[in-house]
Amino acid sequence: MVPRKLWRRPLDSEQIKLPKAEIHIIPDLCKGCDFCIEFCPRKALEESDKLNKRGVYPPKVADESKCTLCGFCTAICPDFAIFTTEKKEETSRNGR
Numbered sequence: 001m002v003p004r005k006l007w008r009r010p011l012d013s014e015q016i017k018l019p020k021a022e023i024h025i026i027p028d029l030c031k032g033c034d035f036c037i038e039f040c041p042r043k044a045l046e047e048s049d050k051l052n053k054r055g056v057y058p059p060k061v062a063d064e065s066k067c068t069l070c071g072f073c074t075a076i077c078p079d080f081a082i083f084t085t086e087k088k089e090e091t092s093r094n095g096r
């Protein structure tokens with residue numbers, strides 16, 4: 001018989017501190033492929049309304065607090081135009 005739920009919430013999840021992310025975008029390197037926007041699993045990015053030097057709309061941060069520092073945008077960007085770093089201060093999973 002297959003169990004209904006294949007995961008569990010860790011007992012100490014309330015004590016776990018999650019790092020805060022800082023998203024860095026270099027607009028003029030961007031070629032506007034939108035990969036980072038489309039494939040960000042947390043939908044932390046959106047298209048900017050300002051053209052860059054290459055004549056395309058680069059991404060901008062929609063909600064930095066959604067970013068989990070997964071690094072996927074950095075990995076998928078063909079032009080090295082986006083990366084994330086960890087902010088100094090930390091917050092817990094429950095926001096305290």
Ligand code: SF4
Binds near residue numbers: 045069073084
């Ligand atoms: S690091 Fe991950 S969650 Fe954060 S913006 Fe990039 S793809 Fe989205």
Ligand code: SF4
Binds near residue numbers: 032059080081
């Ligand atoms: S993946 Fe890179 S080149 Fe494509 S839209 Fe995002 S920042 Fe621009």
